[in-house]
Amino acid sequence: xxxxxxxxxxxxxxxxxxxxxxxxxxxxxxxxxxxxxxxxxxxxxxxxxxxxxxxxxxxxxxxxxxxxxxxxxxxxxxxx
Numbered sequence: 001x002x003x004x005x006x007x008x009x010x011x012x013x014x015x016x017x018x019x020x021x022x023x024x025x026x027x028x029x030x031x032x033x034x035x036x037x038x039x040x041x042x043x044x045x046x047x048x049x050x051x052x053x054x055x056x057x058x059x060x061x062x063x064x065x066x067x068x069x070x071x072x073x074x075x076x077x078x079x080x
Contacts, residue, residue, distance in 0.1 A: 047054070057065060
């Protein structure tokens with residue numbers, strides 16, 4: 001347990017070495033978005049619902065979709 005240690009791991013942190021590591025992280029990642037050419041994901045990769053469910057959802061609007069959500073119910077005993 002951390003509490004039982006004579007010198008906990010977080011003692012004397014953050015320190016100069018921690019600051020150096022953060023600076024190195026920023027320097028190596030800050031300009032990456034301009035240099036990286038991420039692969040384009042095909043929409044089919046992102047589809048996880050069955051076709052029948054997608055068809056149902058495409059035909060109705062948001063109001064119809066809300067009818068499929070569980071009703072909102074306040075549990076007063078859990079309120080503080």
